[in-house]
Amino acid sequence: MDHRSQCPIAVSLDLLGDRWTLVLIRDLLNGKSKFSEFLQSPERISTNILTDRLGKMEASGLVTRSRYQERPRRYQFELTEMGRGLHPVLCEICRWGNRFFPDTWTPPDSFMQTQNEEA
C-alpha cells in the first residue's frame, strides 16, 4: 500500500481511518465472525458497507476469510495477529469515549482486561 507518510499514525489511519473498521474489529474481538452477526450489531451497518469494509480489512491483513457453507457460499472472518493487536487501541478509545461521553456504555472488565498481550 502506498502511504501518505511514514508516520505510524498516518499509516495506521490509511487502514483504520473510517467510521466502521474499528467497530468491526470490536465485534470480531467479541467473538463475531459471520456476516449476519455483524449486521445485527446496534450500529446497523448496511450490507454494502459491510462487504466493502471486510474486503478492505482482508486486503490489508486485519482479517482472514474462510468458506463455511457452499450453497449459498458463505464466509466467516477471523482476526489476524495484526487485527488482534488493535485491542489496546480499542481500550484507549473506550476510556476516552467513556470519559467525554458519559452516556456511553462501560465495556465489561473482560474486554478491558483480557487479550491485552495476547496478540
Add this chain to the structure above:
Amino acid sequence: MDHRSQCPIAVSLDLLGDRWTLVLIRDLLNGKSKFSEFLQSPERISTNILTDRLGKMEASGLVTRSRYQERPRRYQFELTEMGRGLHPVLCEICRWGNRFFPDTWTPPDSFMQTQNEEA
C-alpha cells in the same frame, strides 16, 4: 450529535473516524496551531479538507479557534481538554503502527512519555 449506538468506540469514531482528524490531533499535540503549519505536514492535506476537518473538530469540541490576524482574517487552533485526552489513543496507534509497519518512524520519547496524564 446523534450517535449510532452508545458504544464508546462507535461514538468516538463518529468524531474521529476518518483519515485526517487524528493526524491533525497529532500536529496540535506537537505544537502546531496555524493553517499554514498543518499544510506543511508530510501528509499534504489539501486546504479544503483541512478547512472541513478543523470546522468539524471545533463543532465536536476537540479544538477551539481564535483569531490572530485581522487582514486577512487568520485563525489559530488549540486542543481542548477533550482533544488533549486523545494522547493515549495516539500512543497506542503508534505502538501498533510501529509493530506491524516496521518502516514507520519511531516517535520521540517526548511524544510517547509526556502529556499522558496532562489532560
